[in-house]
Amino acid sequence: AQSVTQLDSHVSVSEGTPVLLRCNYSSSYSPSLFWYVQHPNKGLQLLLKYTSAATLVKGINGFEAEFKKSETSFHLTKPSAHMSDAAEYFCVVSEYNNNDMRFGAGTRLTVKP
Amino acid sequence: SAVISQKPSRDICQRGTSLTIQCQVDSQVTMMFWYRQQPGQSLTLIATANQGSEATYESGFVIDKFPISRPNLTFSTLTVSNMSPEDSSIYLCSVKSTSGGYNEQFFGPGTRLTVL
Structure with missing residues (x-):
């Protein structure tokens, strides 16, 4: 079965500096990979998704992620953090032959002024 | 895409009682999922419906x-x-879209349940 590991439970950056949220996945089939963001007391919002097309995926709010099969990674990056980026981020894997998505434990991003 | 609504948005309940959460989608979908998100935790799949x-x-x-x-x-x-x-916990309803052959799931806003 598929699974994801988010390597950092908490990441803290200063406003204007780069963001890196790390995710490794395990999958027996060609996976689909997603990043979701959850702001406090808000629902889940899809940031971006990888579905076997281009390995560098651009999402909303300036985020992007690169699918690296050799490293089984799908790290999320943003060149310059904004205060509004402070939230919980979830890496998610889904196998086309499976019917569900498996969530990572989440990474809490803190952005300092 | 799919727009999902849930009722109630939150509730406070007494121990031993039961609560029914409703999930409504604005389009017909085959697969629906229910997730639980315990405080400070990630999402865990409860069941596929x-x-x-x-x-x-x-x-x-x-x-x-x-x-x-x-x-x-x-x-x-x-x-x-x-x-x-x-x-x-927060209980979330989700639906799956396979348009274009790709997996994508959409999530409702969640129902925040507190049991006293």
Whole structure:
């Protein structure tokens, strides 16, 4: 079965500096990979998704992620953090032959002024 | 895409009672999912609910505790039965879209449940 590991439970950056949220996945089939963001007391919002097309995926709010099969990674990056980026981020894997998505434990991003 | 609404958005319940959460989708979908997000935790899949068949429960979740209905292609309910404080969580409804051959799931806003 598929699974994801988010390597950092908490990441803290200063406003204007780069963001890196790390995710490794395990999958027996060609996976689909997603990043979701959850702001406090808000629902889940899809940031971006990888579905076997281009390995560098651009999402909303300036985020992007690169699918690296050799490293089984799908790290999320943003060149310059904004205060509004402070939230919980979830890496998610889904196998086309499976019917569900498996969530990572989440990474809490803190952005300092 | 799919727009999902849930009722209630939040509730505070007494131990031993039951709560039924409703999930309404603005389009017909085959597959619906119910997730639980315990405080400070990630999402855990409770069950998959397909219209016209019994729900499929994940390990650690049973039908007696979390009965699910799926009467049509746009609606589902999840009941949290005989509640205890450990059931305090956010419960999320989700639907799957396979348009274009790709997996994508959309999530409802969640129901925040507090059990006293």
